[in-house]
Amino acid sequence: MLAGFIIWVYTLVIPALIKQGWMAETLLNEGLFQISWLRPEALFGTEGLSSIPHSVLWSMIFNIGAYLLGSLLYSPHKAERTLRTEFMQSMLSQTSKATRPTGLEQYILLQTKLKEASALLNNYLSG
Secondary structure: OHHHHHHHHHHHHHHHHHHOOOOOOHHHHHOHHHOHHHOOOOHHHOOOOOHHHHHHHHHHHHHHHHHHHHHHHOOOOHHHHHHHHHHHHHHHOOOOOOOOOOOOOOOOOHHHHHHHHHHHHHHHHOO
16 A cells, blocks of 8 residues: 555655645656656656546556565465465355354354343343
8 A cells, every 4th residue: 555655646746746836847857866757747658648547557556566566475374374274164164164163153043032132131221
């Protein structure tokens, strides 16, 4: 998210500040470090788009790229892998006992639930 936010600020907010006269126009005309393909309104040579689609395009590219790179570089811990396996096993079959028992498999009839709820509420709402 940070990568996309930085690109969004660079391609949308900074040009707006420059056009309002709050910053020098050299960044807008020459680009960052005087590199023309780093101009905020024509990032990497992308010209012809209005400011919002241009900003959305590059922020999405950087967001997705950072997400993919982080996913490839991050190695989950054993506890995370165990939880993932348990979750996936529980999705395969509701009757599968491959996951650790939690007591959630028990089926409680509606009438029994209503009696318990009524008894509990009577303790607090008697009168």
